[in-house]
Amino acid sequence: MTAWALWAVAVVVVAALPAVLSLFQIVQLTVFMIYSLLALSLDLIWGFGGILSFGQAAFFGVGGYFYGIVGINSGSTTLALTAGVAGAAGLAALLGYFTFYGRVGAMYFAVITLTVTLILHQVMGTTADPRYAVGQARLGGYNGMTNIPSLALEAPGRAPLTLDPVQLFYVVGGLLLLVLALTRALVRSSFGRVLGAIREDELRTELLGYDPRWRKLVTFAISGGIAGLAGGLFAGWGNFMNPQVFSMFQSALVVIWVMVGGRGTLYGAVVGTLVVQSLTNYLGTASVTYTTVALGAVLVVIVLLFPRGLVPAIGGAVRRVSGRRPPAPEFAR
Amino acid sequence: MDFVAVTAFGILYTIATLILLALGLAVIFGMMGVINLAQAEFLMVGAYTVLAVTAHGASVWIGIAVAPVVVGLLGLVIERTIIRFLYGRILDTMLATWGLSLGLVGLVTLVFGPTTEGIATPLGHFTVGEYRLSVYSVFVILMAFAVLGLTYGLFNYTRFGLVARATMQNPNMVSALGVNPARVYMGTFAFGAALAGLGGGVMAPLTGVVPTLGLAFIAKIFITVIVGGPVILLGTTTAGAVLGLVESLVSYGSTPIYGQVAMLAFAIILLRLLPQGISGFWRRGV
Numbered sequence: 001m002t003a004w005a006l007w008a009v010a011v012v013v014v015a016a017l018p019a020v021l022s023l024f025q026i027v028q029l030t031v032f033m034i035y036s037l038l039a040l041s042l043d044l045i046w047g048f049g050g051i052l053s054f055g056q057a058a059f060f061g062v063g064g065y066f067y068g069i070v071g072i073n074s075g076s077t078t079l080a081l082t083a084g085v086a087g088a089a090g091l092a093a094l095l096g097y098f099t100f101y102g103r104v105g106a107m108y109f110a111v112i113t114l115t116v117t118l119i120l121h122q123v124m125g126t127t128a129d130p131r132y133a134v135g136q137a138r139l140g141g142y143n144g145m146t147n148i149p150s151l152a153l154e155a156p157g158r159a160p161l162t163l164d165p166v167q168l169f170y171v172v173g174g175l176l177l178l179v180l181a182l183t184r185a186l187v188r189s190s191f192g193r194v195l196g197a198i199r200e201d202e203l204r205t206e207l208l209g210y211d212p213r214w215r216k217l218v219t220f221a222i223s224g225g226i227a228g229l230a231g232g233l234f235a236g237w238g239n240f241m242n243p244q245v246f247s248m249f250q251s252a253l254v255v256i257w258v259m260v261g262g263r264g265t266l267y268g269a270v271v272g273t274l275v276v277q278s279l280t281n282y283l284g285t286a287s288v289t290y291t292t293v294a295l296g297a298v299l300v301v302i303v304l305l306f307p308r309g310l311v312p313a314i315g316g317a318v319r320r321v322s323g324r325r326p327p328a329p330e331f332a333r
Numbered sequence: 334m335d336f337v338a339v340t341a342f343g344i345l346y347t348i349a350t351l352i353l354l355a356l357g358l359a360v361i362f363g364m365m366g367v368i369n370l371a372q373a374e375f376l377m378v379g380a381y382t383v384l385a386v387t388a389h390g391a392s393v394w395i396g397i398a399v400a401p402v403v404v405g406l407l408g409l410v411i412e413r414t415i416i417r418f419l420y421g422r423i424l425d426t427m428l429a430t431w432g433l434s435l436g437l438v439g440l441v442t443l444v445f446g447p448t449t450e451g452i453a454t455p456l457g458h459f460t461v462g463e464y465r466l467s468v469y470s471v472f473v474i475l476m477a478f479a480v481l482g483l484t485y486g487l488f489n490y491t492r493f494g495l496v497a498r499a500t501m502q503n504p505n506m507v508s509a510l511g512v513n514p515a516r517v518y519m520g521t522f523a524f525g526a527a528l529a530g531l532g533g534g535v536m537a538p539l540t541g542v543v544p545t546l547g548l549a550f551i552a553k554i555f556i557t558v559i560v561g562g563p564v565i566l567l568g569t570t571t572a573g574a575v576l577g578l579v580e581s582l583v584s585y586g587s588t589p590i591y592g593q594v595a596m597l598a599f600a601i602i603l604l605r606l607l608p609q610g611i612s613g614f615w616r617r618g619v
Contacts, residue, residue, distance in 0.1 A: 052424050095601075102605040107368050107423050108559055112601065114370075115552040119597050122549075126590045248548065252435055255428065289447075293439035299432025303425050304418060 007181070014173040018166045030169045032277045033176045034233045039257040039269035040179060041226035047264030048187045049219045050199030051106060055095070055113030056254045058120050059088040059224040061245035063231025065124070065139075068148040068241050072137040077152045077160070081232045088228020089221045096220040100213045114251065121246035144242030151236035172233055176270070179226055184266055186222070195219060252295060259302050262309025271311055335462030340585065342461075346470050348577035349477035350536065355554040355561075355569055356480060357529030362558055363565035364488075364501050365521055367416060368423060370430040372554065373547025374437040375526050379404045379533025380542045381441060384450055393455050393538060400534030401527040408526020412519050420518065434547070442544040449543040469538065476535055480528065485566050497521050553593070556600045562610020571611050576600060 018026055042056045063084035071080035095116065099109050128141025139145055151168060152160040163171060186192050197205040198212045206212055235241050244250065253276075261272020280291065306313040358372045369375075382403045383396035411433065419426040456468035488494035497517055500507045504514040533546075540546065557576055561568030579599045584592030607613055 052427070098601045098605045102608045104604055104608055107427065108604070110424065110427060111368065111555045111559060112604075115556055115597060118548060118552045119593055123590055123594060126588070248431075248435065252431055255431075259428070289439050289442045293436050293443070296432040296434070296436030296439060299435070300415060300429050303429040303432070304415065307422075307425055 007177075010177060014170075014177065017173075018169060023165060026169050027165050028281065030165070030172050031234070031237060032274055033169075033172045034230050034237060035257065035277060036270040036273040037176055037179060037230035037233070038227055038254055039261070039273045040176075040183060040266060041223045041230065042254050042258050043261075043263060043266055043269035044183050044187070044226065045220055045223040046258060047266070047269075048192065048199065049195055049216060049223075051216060051220065052110045053113045053220070053223070054110055054251050054255070055092075055117050056223070056227045057251040058113070058117040058246055059092055059227035060231035060234070060250075060254075061120065061124075061241070061243075062091055063088040063228030064235035064241045064245060065145065065231075066228070067232035067235040068145045069134045069137040071149045071236070072147065073135040075149065075160075076154060077149055077236060078154045080149070081151070081229070081236070084232030084235070085225045085228045088231065089225035092224025092227075093217060093221040096217040100216045100220070103213075117246050117251055118248070121243050124243035124246065140242070142243055144240055146240055148235045148239045148241060150239060151233070168237065172237075175229070175233070179229070180266060180270065183222075183226075187266070191215065191218075249292060249295070252299065256295065256299055256302075258309075259299070260310045262312035265312075268309065268311055272309075275311075335464060338461055339464045339466065342466065342470075343585075344578060344581045346474055347581040348574050349474040351553060351557055351573040351577045352481055352570055353473065353477040353532045353535060354529075354550050355557040355573060356484060356566075357525045357527070357532060358554050358558050359525075359561065359565050359569040360484070360528060361522060361525035362555075363561070363563075363569065364497070365518065365525075366423065366501075367420070367522070368427045368430070369416075369525075370427055370551070371411070371434040371437060372430075372529055373551035374434045374441075375404050375408065375529035376533030376536070376550060377441065377542075377544065377546040378407060378437065379530035380537035380540070380546055381445060382530065383534045383537040384445075384452060384542045387452055393452060396537075397531070397534040401531040404530025404533070405523045405527030407530075409519065409523040411526075412522040416522060417515065417518065438544050438547070445544065447544060449541045451541050452538040454538040473535055473539070480531065481566065481570060484528065488566070493520070552597070556597060560600050560603055560610055562607075562612035564612035568610060568612030575611070 017029065021029065038056060038060050041059070042053065045056075046052050066087035067077075067080045067084040070083040071077050074080065095113070098104075099112060104112065124139065125142050127139035128143060130138060132139045132141075137145065150162050151171065152162040153167075154160045187195070194205065194210050195215055197208075197210070198215060202212050231245070234245075257273040257276055258269050259272070260276050261268030261270070302310060354376060357375065358369065361367050361369050361372065379400040382400040383393060386396035386399055387393055415429055415433065416426065419429055454467060454469050456472065458465045458467055460466070486494075488498060496507065496512055497520070500512070500514045500517040501521075507517070508514050540549070553576075557572045558569055560576060561570075561572035576596050576599065580592040580596040582592075583595040604610070
């Protein structure tokens, strides 16, 4: 009952925000919600699958570049967004096949995903020459890919309607709530329960007759697809993509969002992203270098002092002070 | 004929740099099981040490000698303040060292600025037929195999090596025999950091020095150590040889970037076939 009330509140808040905020804040909040989708994709694979992936930024970038390439060539942004999701999910599935079916350990998996991200960064950086183009779309190296079409509503038999910032805000907000609801349904389904069992004890789950390999593969592909969706939306939001999305900085940000919000809660990923990005924006008048140092320090401090996440730690402290019993966790840890 | 000799020399050089750069990680990750994502920044600090020493008028050789000391001490401090709280929590160690990596890049950028600084390559050139090769790259190859040999000797034929290997296998038993495992971990981590400092220092005159220097290497060295598998030093050497060969052959045929892509793809397929790494079927040892 309370869950339904919370969903209703979330929908109402998203619906009401454009009336309250300035246009600039709406545009900012749209990109924060896109980042929230990216954080959500990591929480699905890390918090519920127990698999730490440093490659979410790679899927985000691949989704964005696919959106750009297909969008520039076909002119249809619906097709472009679909291509972004499919491309990222496909890359995740390919990577998952080689690692999960090779039974590569969790830490090797993390390193391999990081390596793939870094190599994509370098490869995309060398594509400045005009001959690196897919159809009409020039990849553009470190200068980035420009003139990516804005997201538009398309209906058969009508001219496409390019979304204005408020409409884009509603589309992104709606997609975020939809993906949140779908991933929540996924982790509460029998598939999700088995996934939780694999996270807790893979060998025992396998001996009970469940094959962990394809379940991890499917979860990773879904997670990659969500990151690809975020990347496509990002490209449609900013009309621009560059290899910086594959950088260490960007990959670390995704992990920090989820760590601040707390793993294994889904909504925590969204909260963490909104909090961290708002703070970064607030403090961000200093140079990127200071932000990098601060980001690194935050990561070290959270791992050392609050390994289960900042928001859960604050929640726990509040509960201890007020003397209430903690609620039963969704999965016992 | 000259072309064949020069190509072979190029391949040997690629393999040697891979081994030299990956050796510190092989000790820290391979022996201790600590995934240190700041390893590439240890290389970078080593390179900056050489830059700072030469900027004060001393020769490159003094810089290369000082680099492992500086980075070894840095490793010691990091082990005491961060790593030692995280033994056994592999993923947390990764995250913390990743933060450390970002922080070190940021700090070095603040101190030295974001630009690439060159260090003059010493020793000049020699010629093979119509090709000119630098004498320094011969030094790099010799250095790689000398350091490999010394590390192998240290872990297999000295008391420190014996105690270190025993501690990695069974810290409780070692502790019962009167050795403090915490000190052994500390020493091994600092040694691995010093190796990285040496590698970064030796490579500095060839690559130029920039705060993001580590990024160019981190992917390569992790792949090399992972593909190497459980027999740490010889496995890393073999993996370095195989992957270095793939990388340089593809690089000669196209561009260095495709060389790296081919190396990564090859490594992932190899791990699908040999999940334990190349040395997975060998007798366990260092």
